[in-house]
Amino acid sequence: MAEFRMPSLGADMEAGTLIEWKVKPGDRITRGDIIAEVETDKGIIEVEVFEDGIVDQILVQPDAKVPVGTVLATIRSVGAAPMPTADRAVAERMPVGAEPPVQPSLEAGGPRIPAPTMVPPASTTERRLRVSPLARKLADELGIDVSTVQGTGPDGAIERADVERAAAAKKAEERPPAPTPTPSPTTPEVAPTPEVPPRAAKAAVPEFQVRMRRAIAAAMARSNREIPHYYLETRIDMSRALRWLETENQKRTIKDRLLPAVLLVKAVAKALGDVPELNGYWIDDRLQPQEAIHIGFAISLRQGGLVIPAIHHVDLKSLDELMEVLHDLIPRVRAGRLRSSELTDATITVTNLGDLGVEVVYGVIYPPQVALVGFGKIVEQPWAEHGMLGIRPILTATLAADHRATDGHRGGQFLDSLNRYLQEPAKL
Amino acid sequence: MTEAQIKEVILKVLGRIAPEADLDTLDPDANVREALDIDSFDHLNLLIGLNEELRVDIPEADYGQLTTLAAILSYLSARVR
Numbered sequence: 433m434a435e436f437r438m439p440s441l442g443a444d445m446e447a448g449t450l451i452e453w454k455v456k457p458g459d460r461i462t463r464g465d466i467i468a469e470v471e472t473d474k475g476i477i478e479v480e481v482f483e484d485g486i487v488d489q490i491l492v493q494p495d496a497k498v499p500v501g502t503v504l505a506t507i508r509s510v511g512a513a514p515m516p517t518a519d520r521a522v523a524e525r526m527p528v529g530a531e532p533p534v535q536p537s538l539e540a541g542g543p544r545i546p547a548p549t550m551v552p553p554a555s556t557t558e559r560r561l562r563v564s565p566l567a568r569k570l571a572d573e574l575g576i577d578v579s580t581v582q583g584t585g586p587d588g589a590i591e592r593a594d595v596e597r598a599a600a601a602k603k604a605e606e607r608p609p610a611p612t613p614t615p616s617p618t619t620p621e622v623a624p625t626p627e628v629p630p631r632a633a634k635a636a637v638p639e640f641q642v643r644m645r646r647a648i649a650a651a652m653a654r655s656n657r658e659i660p661h662y663y664l665e666t667r668i669d670m671s672r673a674l675r676w677l678e679t680e681n682q683k684r685t686i687k688d689r690l691l692p693a694v695l696l697v698k699a700v701a702k703a704l705g706d707v708p709e710l711n712g713y714w715i716d717d718r719l720q721p722q723e724a725i726h727i728g729f730a731i732s733l734r735q736g737g738l739v740i741p742a743i744h745h746v747d748l749k750s751l752d753e754l755m756e757v758l759h760d761l762i763p764r765v766r767a768g769r770l771r772s773s774e775l776t777d778a779t780i781t782v783t784n785l786g787d788l789g790v791e792v793v794y795g796v797i798y799p800p801q802v803a804l805v806g807f808g809k810i811v812e813q814p815w816a817e818h819g820m821l822g823i824r825p826i827l828t829a830t831l832a833a834d835h836r837a838t839d840g841h842r843g844g845q846f847l848d849s850l851n852r853y854l855q856e857p858a859k860l
Numbered sequence: 861m862t863e864a865q866i867k868e869v870i871l872k873v874l875g876r877i878a879p880e881a882d883l884d885t886l887d888p889d890a891n892v893r894e895a896l897d898i899d900s901f902d903h904l905n906l907l908i909g910l911n912e913e914l915r916v917d918i919p920e921a922d923y924g925q926l927t928t929l930a931a932i933l934s935y936l937s938a939r940v941r
Contacts, residue, residue: 681920686911689920691900734897735880762901787899 434483436505438498441472441775442651448472449497450504459487461507464572466771468504473647475640475739475768477775485509567595570724573744574599593723599748644737655796659714660835663794666847668854669817670810670825676857692810693784694754696827698860700782700805701725701746703849709838710803710831710846711779719802719837728778728798729758731765739765740798742778751860786810786827795832802834803843805850827854861940866914867933873909877902888930914940 438448451469461467466478467487485507492504567590571578574595581598583590673695681689704711704725712721725747728740741764743749743757764770781798786809793806808828815824829850833843853860871883878896886895893903907918907926916939918926926932 678920686904686908686918689904691904693900732899734878758901787893 433488434485434507434509435503436467436481436483436507438470438492438500438502438504439479439772439776440500441470441477441772442647445472445500445647447497447499448477450492450494451476452494453490453505455487457487457490460510461485461487463568470772473643475644475770477770477772479772481507483507567592570595570745571598574748576602596723596745596748599745641736648738651798652796655799659797659799661797661832662835662840662843663830663832664840664843664847665792665828665830666851667813668827668829668851669815670827670854673854673857674810674825688752688755690751690755691758692786694751694758695854695857695860696784696807697727697729697743697746697754697782698749698751699850699853700727700780702853702860703846704780705747706849707838707842707846709842710833712802712837713779713800714802714834714837715800722779724777724779726777726779728781728801729761730781730783731762733766739770740778740781741765741770741774742776744773744777780805782807792828793830795830797832797834802837803846804832806830806832861914863933863937866936866940867929869913870910870929870932870936873906873913876909877906886929888933889928891927892929892932893927910936916940 438450441448448470449472451471453468454465455461455467461481462484463482465481467481468479470477470479486509488506488508490505492498492502498504567581568578570576570592571581571590576595576598578590578595581590581594583594670692674692677690677692677695684690708721709719711725712719714720724745726742726744727746728742730738730740732738741761743754743761746754749757761774778798778801780801781795781804783793783795783804784807785793786807789809791808791811793808795804795806797804806829808830810825810827812823813826815822815826829847831843831847874881874883874886874892874896878898881896886892892898892906898906903923907923910916910932911918914936916936918935922935925935
């Protein structure tokens, strides 16, 4: 029996209000299904389940506000009632992110950190194929068939790294042909029409803004209190990138055109591959680098406030796929309809204020992350190269990083890498 | 299509992108992106919306001409059949 708990949807969330159940006892659910809606300071969040099974009992009713970690419902696996001991042994040996299957007591005051706490107990549905829940979730998201993945865990269990390798291999194979459509993480049940649903309209009232402001205040005050920031900035010549983008966009219809922002996000992901220490969390007095690169992309709300949803696995997505993600994500952010994984998974933040006149961004890191990359407006500036002075479109990129986790030298290498990738846009 | 009809389409698409904006008071000569606080993503969606509604192809090179409501209207009026 698994427990579905009130998730922690951000560093400073302590409690959430259950708004609605999308399922009832006896319903069959699949990993990735949105089964409940929870209201937090960030809006109404659609909460996904990371497990196949059948809803057993609903323990918390709508409108109840409960602390993070409270068991909201129990889920039993399909067919069987309790988890057989043999499978439990397997589950316990699943190393990647799998928690011990049974945790009856509520860990009050447990770590209020994102991703890891979101991972539910290992499921028992798959007997022959041993796949960690995280690996399965990832595979679903990336459109990878787990039966084709070579597992390297205990007893050949498939772990997250295996799925990532498979996805990278698949990507490499697919490079020449046209970009594949984005593997949609969940069913597109959120209509992309910007018709504001009634609840979102309610969410936009000042009270909501007051609470969002308070949430931002708490996170940013904590950041400033705890994180010894250091800042680096570099000027990047964007003429190659913009020229490439222009040629590329000429071939495309309006719908498929790329924005410079996707080049930047992708280049950040690639540079993080070179300097992985900037991609992760500072938890328990040590740096915990994350393998997956989930970039929190800051999106401001016109009514005031800021939401930073995660774009998952940026390193494994093509520019077209990233564009599609933005087309899906931004309207949902504006309407206040995000999914739990999008609020919890970011491993680094990118903030792009280039739409305004801002040239340089000195960011405040979102804890427990250890870095934030800021981009300003691309402006024409005098640029000297090979003893010649010319006018070039220049982008100022900044890195705000946690000095506990990294030093300026590594930060400098990251910015150098970023620059290098932006000089070869066709390879992004 | 008359100019009034085209204007109506533009306002409809803008209304979808910035539902909180009061479009009745939008100055036709104001920079739309600044006046409505529209970012580059919204701006692209505006053009996609106009393209879908009016079947006018807008090359990227022309984006710079489409800054104000009046400019968008005249650009489209010249091209809509």
